[in-house]
Structures are given as C-alpha cells and as structure tokens.
Amino acid sequence: MVKAVLEAIPVTKARNNLLPLLARIERGAYSFSITRHGHPIAVVLNFEDYQRMSETLKFREGRDFSQRLNQGLGEARRGELIDIDEANYG
Numbered sequence: 001m002v003k004a005v006l007e008a009i010p011v012t013k014a015r016n017n018l019l020p021l022l023a024r025i026e027r028g029a030y031s032f033s034i035t036r037h038g039h040p041i042a043v044v045l046n047f048e049d050y051q052r053m054s055e056t057l058k059f060r061e062g063r064d065f066s067q068r069l070n071q072g073l074g075e076a077r078r079g080e081l082i083d084i085d086e087a088n089y090g
Helices: 012-018 020-024 048-063 061-076
Strands: 009-011 034-038 040-046
Touching: 009 012, 012 020, 012 034, 020 040, 048 061
Parallel strands: 009 034
Antiparallel strands: 034 040
C-alpha cells in the first residue's frame, strides 16, 4: 500500500541511488517523491500501487459513480436510511 506521506528526495540523490531505491519500492515497502529545488516534480511508487490508484480514479470519475454518490448523500441528508441487511447492491 502507498504511504500517505512520501519521503522527499532531491533529484540528484534519487539519480545517484536509483537502484537501491527501486529495490525498496519493488518490495512494496516504500514510495517517494522526487524534488527539484525543494518542489515535488514526480512520485515513484510500486507498479501494483499505481495500478490500484489508477483503477480507483477511473471508477470514481465514472458518471454512474458520481450520480449514485450524490443520490445517496441526498437520501442520507433527508434521513432516508435503510438497514444494511435490507440494502440492494445491484
């Protein structure tokens, strides 16, 4: 899983230590951001984490998701709640 807070590494340090950094990422225990002059310019993370993030973003950007989310929020605000055992997920 991707860490919520990424370690910031200057681009020169990342370039000089790329193979050891990649080994840590490959084990799935590490992600980091690359900075130039103190400003983030890239994020390096495990490919599986990237795929999960990408799929989540695609799902969230879908029109159906937004409509259903807004509908559900409106129902909750109006107190139109149902017992979870009675929920229809399909």
